[in-house]
Amino acid sequence: MEISGRNPISAGLAIDSFRKMGFNVGSAICEIIDNSLQANSTSIEITIKYLPKSTLQTYRRIEKFVFVDNGDGMENDTLYDCLVLGEGTKRLLKNGIGKFGVGATLGGISQAKLIEVYSKTKTGKWLHTKLDLDLLNQGIGIPEPEVKSPPAEYTENLDNQGTVVIWDNVDVDESEKDMENAAHLIGRIYRKFISLKKIEKGVIVDNTIPVSITLNGEKIAPYDPLYVTFSPKADDTELAKIISSENYDFKPAKGKMHITISHLPKSWWSGPGKEMSKPGNAPVNKTDRKMTADNMGITIVREGREMMFGEIPYLKLLSERAKEDGGAHFENQDRFMGIEISFDRDSDHLFGIESNKSKMYLPRQTRDMIGKILYPVVMQWRDDWDRIRNIGKKGPADPKKPGGKSKTIIQTHMPSPHYTDKEREKLQKFAETLSSSKIEIDEFYSDLVSGYLPMHSWELDAAGPFVKYEHQLKSIIVKYNMNHPFMKKFFETLEDIAERKGVPRDDALSVEEIQRTKTLVDLMLASYGIAEISFESASQTDEVGNTLSTLKSTWSSIAHRISKKDIRTE
Numbered sequence: 001m002e003i004s005g006r007n008p009i010s011a012g013l014a015i016d017s018f019r020k021m022g023f024n025v026g027s028a029i030c031e032i033i034d035n036s037l038q039a040n041s042t043s044i045e046i047t048i049k050y051l052p053k054s055t056l057q058t059y060r061r062i063e064k065f066v067f068v069d070n071g072d073g074m075e076n077d078t079l080y081d082c083l084v085l086g087e088g089t090k091r092l093l094k095n096g097i098g099k100f101g102v103g104a105t106l107g108g109i110s111q112a113k114l115i116e117v118y119s120k121t122k123t124g125k126w127l128h129t130k131l132d133l134d135l136l137n138q139g140i141g142i143p144e145p146e147v148k149s150p151p152a153e154y155t156e157n158l159d160n161q162g163t164v165v166i167w168d169n170v171d172v173d174e175s176e177k178d179m180e181n182a183a184h185l186i187g188r189i190y191r192k193f194i195s196l197k198k199i200e201k202g203v204i205v206d207n208t209i210p211v212s213i214t215l216n217g218e219k220i221a222p223y224d225p226l227y228v229t230f231s232p233k234a235d236d237t238e239l240a241k242i243i244s245s246e247n248y249d250f251k252p253a254k255g256k257m258h259i260t261i262s263h264l265p266k267s268w269w270s271g272p273g274k275e276m277s278k279p280g281n282a283p284v285n286k287t288d289r290k291m292t293a294d295n296m297g298i299t300i301v302r303e304g305r306e307m308m309f310g311e312i313p314y315l316k317l318l319s320e321r322a323k324e325d326g327g328a329h330f331e332n333q334d335r336f337m338g339i340e341i342s343f344d345r346d347s348d349h350l351f352g353i354e355s356n357k358s359k360m361y362l363p364r365q366t367r368d369m370i371g372k373i374l375y376p377v378v379m380q381w382r383d384d385w386d387r388i389r390n391i392g393k394k395g396p397a398d399p400k401k402p403g404g405k406s407k408t409i410i411q412t413h414m415p416s417p418h419y420t421d422k423e424r425e426k427l428q429k430f431a432e433t434l435s436s437s438k439i440e441i442d443e444f445y446s447d448l449v450s451g452y453l454p455m456h457s458w459e460l461d462a463a464g465p466f467v468k469y470e471h472q473l474k475s476i477i478v479k480y481n482m483n484h485p486f487m488k489k490f491f492e493t494l495e496d497i498a499e500r501k502g503v504p505r506d507d508a509l510s511v512e513e514i515q516r517t518k519t520l521v522d523l524m525l526a527s528y529g530i531a532e533i534s535f536e537s538a539s540q541t542d543e544v545g546n547t548l549s550t551l552k553s554t555w556s557s558i559a560h561r562i563s564k565k566d567i568r569t570e
Helices: 011-018 025-038 076-081 103-109 182-189 283-288 320-324 332-336 345-350 364-388 405-413 421-432 438-450 485-500 505-510 512-532 538-563
Strands: 043-050 062-069 112-120 127-132 162-170 197-200 203-206 212-215 241-249 256-263 298-302 305-310 337-343 452-457 467-472 475-481
Touching: 025 043, 025 062, 025 103, 025 162, 025 182, 076 127, 103 112, 103 127, 103 162, 182 212, 182 305, 241 364, 256 345, 256 364, 332 337, 332 364, 337 345, 337 364, 405 438, 405 452, 405 512, 421 438, 421 467, 438 452, 438 475, 452 512, 467 512, 475 512, 485 505, 485 512, 505 512
Parallel strands: 043 212, 298 337, 452 475
Antiparallel strands: 043 062, 062 162, 112 127, 112 162, 197 203, 241 256, 256 337, 298 305, 467 475
16 A cells, blocks of 8 residues: 555654564564464474573573474465565454464564564475565665575475575573563463363364374373363373363454353362462472462364453453452462363454563453453352362361450450440340350340450451451441462461460460460451441441442452462562
């Protein structure tokens, strides 16, 4: 297309800007693999050549990238267009990985200043063209393809067709350190192309034409984050099971997605042995099965190619109740369930597909729909996890009665409510609603009369606040949400300290320092609740009500997010 008037794009400056579009070495390599798969390749060879390491370097710098595939090859006109941004043929296709026709060029120039392409169709000759950024700055663009064969060392494994792409004059700081995880990344992103079996719409099917991808001569193994078709641990005889698989339509917007859920074998996360106390950190899972914190999240797949893996920005598990608190986060145990969301290019607009496929951004409508679908599934999984691992049955026989010295200390030093006889009758009736046991009712009543009743609750939603305040007359009821990550980690930490001191975990509070720590936390939470009911008039309460609600929601959300991390300093 000829432009009337001045071209708004300055070629040299535009290319310099395009080089900074956020590609890293892994995402750049994937753009070439995408092209090879689109060209029906069954063999893709990736070779990384390194510069000699100097005495001051820990890792060798990358000198050159070479990509060789046995795909259909390109004829003259297609080859001439292949390095021109936006001139590719992918936009016209109804299926396949490609979309904009810019990824391979942008990926290449993000790493190197010279891109050479050799290509041959079954009945044609080897043709060659290139994009040289140094020449482009001198006003010399992409030359018309010429008949030229690639170096013989790159075509040893090819028959009579294929493409060779070379990235030379590498001028970024990528080194062999950046390539350490490359094979695992490629194996995960392209698992549905390279594995012998794959998941299609919730069904395990044979891969009729598996693709071979090698990196510096080593064949890349698939990595299935659902652990249904493959496990990196070679001697695993039991794999995950698909427990649900459903299609979902977006309305009123047009588009579809398919969500598949798997549960990993119980033997991977439950059973005897110290390492099963925290199975996510067990070497057999972290090292042998290559399980990381990203497994807590979701794998999103487009046209068989993974686009995103891990926690999705701003995606929360949503119920009507959880939505009020901003939604629930994924937690550590969720890495033992697999979640795969797949869609085709007709639904690209619903998944925010960009030219750099590693930077997909889900629109809010899509995030909310996924969050609502996953909420009941994930919560049921957590219930099963707790039941099988017998979580919540440590400590006192009745988890609603935390007791302990801290309660006595707080009740002794807080102002007395000075209840009348009529008010005490109301508190007695309320205490009777909390239990059918006469002993428990008497204890609850005594705490209410003192003005402070702490309770450990396993009934509260993990997505809700980590502590819930209720009021009965002038008494404060502090409900500890024992399903919340903060509370779980807090009590686990107290038990860990006890174990280090040689004290049984169930007797942790017998250690003076641990009891004192718990008392301070109890006092902090109780004093907040007491302060909350200190407003004397209804107008004061209404005035600060919304602010307090927002404050508690944000307070809990921050604690939720940080508590999911590994906060140990050792």
